[in-house]
Amino acid sequence: MNRRVLLRLVVVVTTALAVVVLGFAAAHATIDAPTVFLGLLMLAGTVLRPRVGQVYRTSLDYVLVIALYLLSGVGSAILVGAVGALGQDRRHPLVKKVFNGAQSVICAAAGGMVFHYAGGPRGDDVLSHPWDAIWTTTAANATWLVVNALLLCVVLSLEPGDPSPSTFLRKVALPTSPSLLGYGLLGLLLAVAWLSGLGFLSILLIFVPLYVSRWALSQYEVERRAQAATMRAFIQVIETKDLYTRGHSERVSEGVGMLGRQLGLPADRQTALEHAGLLHDVGKVGVPTSIIQKPGRLDDTEMDAIRLHPARGVELIGNIPFLEEVKSAVLHHHEKYDGTGYPAGLSGENIPYFARIIGIVDAFDSLTSTRSYRPARGVEETLAILTQDRHTHFDPGLVDAFVEVIRRHGWKTAVNQPAPDGSVVAAIDHDDLSLGSGGGATGTAAGPD
Amino acid sequence: MATGMTEGLELRRMGSGVVIVVAGAALAFVAIIMTARRGMTEWSFALTFGALIAIGEMVQFRVDRSRNRAPIATSAALGYAMLRGPSVAIPPDVAQIVAVTAVATVAGILPRAIAGLWWDVVVSCRRGVSVACAAAVFAALAPRDLAWTGRWQDALWLAGAMMAAVLSAGISDALIGAGQATERYNRPFPAALRDELAVMGRIGIAMGISGILLASGTALLGLWAPPLVVVPLFLTQFAFRRFASAQRTYRTTVRSMARSTEIAGFSSPGQNARTAQLAVALGHDLGLTPPRMEALEYAALLSGVGQLALADPSPGGASLLRTRAERQRAAEIGASVIERSGVLDHVAEIVRHSNDPYRQGRANNASIPLESGIVNVALAYEQLVGEGTGQSPGKAMESIGLGIGAEYDPVVVESLRRVIGRGFRF
Structure with missing residues (x-):
């Protein structure tokens, strides 16, 4: 409750400040051709905004404001910045709309102050003092970004549920600011092209490159989503072979994702880890269905067929330009910490990091799922088993981290599984370690595999 | 019989490539000779744009299923082809434009070749030929003493000439590309041309516009302008590279799954x-x-x-x-x-x-x-x-x-x- 009051207070103060600033700006603004045309463009941008998305908006707004600092002065720039706040997403609550508007005004004003006191040139002076124009607009741009980020941080720290301010700064503000600074130069170029005599036609020169880079960024997202969706669909097909393992790969991907976040992996390795979790059993497509579905004990040849699946998996995904770690994780996810696993019998830290992570989550999901010869185990019971095996099968440090993650965030176990089949004596899931060495057909300490 | 036919096919595959390379090399040779005899004008601009072209060639990247792209090199070459006053006292003539582009292209490709990276002399020659087209069209439309005076009449005339130049470069490149596609994949020529023009409409226009921005900015701000244009251009290229690599990953994924x-x-x-x-x-x-x-x-x-x-x-x-x-x-x-x-x-x-x-x-x-x-x-x-x-x-x-x-x-x-x-x- 206290936070809500504080939040309202922040919004009120920000808005009041924005109104005062706007009053000053209106008194000092010159309404000339650039102000009118770029203002109209800003308005057009706001009307189109819901369709082109959020990211586009910021770049459009501040590029125009920077151009206006140089063309018509700070007052006009602030006014046009306020115009940008007129058409907002209708679904936003009023408080949010008001705050967004105030934010645009204050950012434009802060940048404008820096520009003004740094002695930024205006009009034809821009052409005769290019260096002044470059550094003052860049300083104004940086100020804009900093103020924008600060205001957002204040709101984020007061609004529960949203990403925390530090996450926002780390994941959104910092990575995007170099490129936003770079694109800000387009504002300067817009002013130069306008002053060259092209007038409002200069807008075309700026927005084609801007549009193309937006397009490339959005296509990047499209391709990545397509990739993830296609891999998931494919994994589902492979899992149709065995009723009991449905959804296993996706749950493992989910689980390693949770563990990866706990371990604080950087973004690209986190994605790679989730891919590896999803694809770890992809080689099962090369194991004959009759063996996968066979009730009862597997003989040595059949076990050997199953032991081939990690290598098959690597064979299948070898050409995809994943990080090398994905491939090694798929190959070694059945290694055990004491060196009794397969295919290479690696032990301890020699087992690739991702493979150790997947090994834990793989076993965990297998134990908490129903098998034809046994019902599912409870989460706590399974965590106890993992902890008990932490030195033989698993990396002890990672097990502790995993137990902590599951205790904190919980686990969605498999749903819609068939009930255990009473007639089945011992069909063996290669991931299942609950059976101890007696359940396996291999006679090694590797367990039933 | 079968091998004979595939050999024939291989030779035919090289066919137009050889023609393009020979044409490009001949053009470059003549241009360099002419420039050497007349002497270079405005060395600082030649060096700056040459460096940009070379860097652009060096950081070229591959979009799956199409040729390598070097947008920065293309934009820089087009920009150099369309320079006018007031900053540039003596605008480069067509021969000098071609010569600078050729030398810079070779300078950009050499490190790639030495490092064993993928490069394609045919693609670079295509770029050279289309830049020569743009330079010729621009020279024909914009008199050498026409400068950016700040009057809208001059600006409009120059901008029109630039648009025409950029379009001629795009269309000539599309024609060559369509010819190559027809020869290499036996595509019907109209279909191949349609596809090339579609690509030109997207990436080509962006490169052309960046070239125009580079030329007009440099004419007004002097050598301050190239870095200003190149920074956003680099960002755009980076976005494209990421997109291209995500696309490649996706396509390999589908092939692997198959x-x-x-x-x-x-x-x-x-x-x-x-x-x-x-x-x-x-x-x-x-x-x-x-x-x-x-x-x-x-x-x-x-x-x-x-x-x-x-x-x-x-x-x-x-x-x-x-x-x-x-x-x-x-x-x-x-x-x-x-x-x-x-x-x-x-x-x-x-x-x-x-x-x-x-x-x-x-x-x-x-x-x-x-x-x-x-x-x-x-x-x-x-x-x-x-x-x-x-x-x-x-x-x-x-x-x-x-x-x-x-x-x-x-x-x-x-x-x-x-x-x-x-x-x-x-």
């Missing part, structure tokens, strides 16, 4: 790849658009994926040997599997009908895509000929000809006849 039927023993090694290779050749021959070509290739690769859900592999993956009902069921399952991804619906549609006989299918139902007919024929031909171990191409063509109109789409069979006639072999 190989799962081989690993599972449902099809013989390389069978999917061969079917797709033939389907793509047929698609080129029929002049399909690039998006349809892509869907066609995926469909051919994934046409067998439905078998994964069937119980046992059939020996050798000979899907021709099984009953039609079974094949159609597998196709149906495959389609629903592909549909599940949510992003390959068109591919799923192609796969769904890939085993429908023509008479019951496409002949009466216009909504079934032509690509289904192509995949159907490609599957059948691959089954018959295989990895050169089955029937001879002539014999296979004969048996497929028997099914024309009933089993196979006549348009596709005609296309197959042309493709095989031109010497297509797996």
Whole structure:
């Protein structure tokens, strides 16, 4: 409750400040051709905004404001910045709309102050003092970004549920600011092209490159989503072979994702880890269905067929330009910490990091799922088993981290599984370690595999 | 006989490349000689733009299924071709523009070649030729003493000349590209030109506009302008590179997934790849658009994926040997599997009908895509000929000809006849 009051207070103060600033700006603004045309463009941008998305908006707004600092002065720039706040997403609550508007005004004003006191040139002076124009607009741009980020941080720290301010700064503000600074130069170029005599036609020169880079960024997202969706669909097909393992790969991907976040992996390795979790059993497509579905004990040849699946998996995904770690994780996810696993019998830290992570989550999901010869185990019971095996099968440090993650965030176990089949004596899931060495057909300490 | 024909094909493949390289080299040679005799003007601008072109060549990147792109080099070369006052006292003439572009291109390619990175002299020569076109058009339209005075009449005239120059560069490049596509993939020329122009409309316009920005900015701000334009350009190129690499990853993923039927023993090694290779050749021959070509290739690769859900592999993956009902069921399952991804619906549609006989299918139902007919024929031909171990191409063509109109789409069979006639072999 206290936070809500504080939040309202922040919004009120920000808005009041924005109104005062706007009053000053209106008194000092010159309404000339650039102000009118770029203002109209800003308005057009706001009307189109819901369709082109959020990211586009910021770049459009501040590029125009920077151009206006140089063309018509700070007052006009602030006014046009306020115009940008007129058409907002209708679904936003009023408080949010008001705050967004105030934010645009204050950012434009802060940048404008820096520009003004740094002695930024205006009009034809821009052409005769290019260096002044470059550094003052860049300083104004940086100020804009900093103020924008600060205001957002204040709101984020007061609004529960949203990403925390530090996450926002780390994941959104910092990575995007170099490129936003770079694109800000387009504002300067817009002013130069306008002053060259092209007038409002200069807008075309700026927005084609801007549009193309937006397009490339959005296509990047499209391709990545397509990739993830296609891999998931494919994994589902492979899992149709065995009723009991449905959804296993996706749950493992989910689980390693949770563990990866706990371990604080950087973004690209986190994605790679989730891919590896999803694809770890992809080689099962090369194991004959009759063996996968066979009730009862597997003989040595059949076990050997199953032991081939990690290598098959690597064979299948070898050409995809994943990080090398994905491939090694798929190959070694059945290694055990004491060196009794397969295919290479690696032990301890020699087992690739991702493979150790997947090994834990793989076993965990297998134990908490129903098998034809046994019902599912409870989460706590399974965590106890993992902890008990932490030195033989698993990396002890990672097990502790995993137990902590599951205790904190919980686990969605498999749903819609068939009930255990009473007639089945011992069909063996290669991931299942609950059976101890007696359940396996291999006679090694590797367990039933 | 077969080797003789493929050798002929190889030579023909080089054919236009050789012409383009010779033309580019001759152009560069003449331009360098002329410039050397007349002397360079405005060294600082030549060096700056030359450096930009060289850097752009060095950081070129590859977009799957099309040639390498060096947007920064193209923009810089176009920008240099369109320089005018007041900052540039003596604008470079056409010969100097070509000479600077040529020297800078070689300087940019050399490190790539030494480092063993992928480079293509034909692509670079194409760029040189189209820049020469732009320079000639701009020189013809904009008098040398026309400068950016700040008057809108001058600015408009200059901007118009620049647009015309950039367009001429784009169109000349599209014509050359379409010619190459026609020669290399036997695409009908109009279809190839349409595709090239579509690409030009997107990436080409962006590069051209950046060139215009570079030229007008430099004319007004002097050498302060190139870095200003290049920073956003680099950011854009970075976005494109990321997109291109995500696209490559995705495409390899689909191809890898398609190989799962081989690993599972449902099809013989390389069978999917061969079917797709033939389907793509047929698609080129029929002049399909690039998006349809892509869907066609995926469909051919994934046409067998439905078998994964069937119980046992059939020996050798000979899907021709099984009953039609079974094949159609597998196709149906495959389609629903592909549909599940949510992003390959068109591919799923192609796969769904890939085993429908023509008479019951496409002949009466216009909504079934032509690509289904192509995949159907490609599957059948691959089954018959295989990895050169089955029937001879002539014999296979004969048996497929028997099914024309009933089993196979006549348009596709005609296309197959042309493709095989031109010497297509797996």
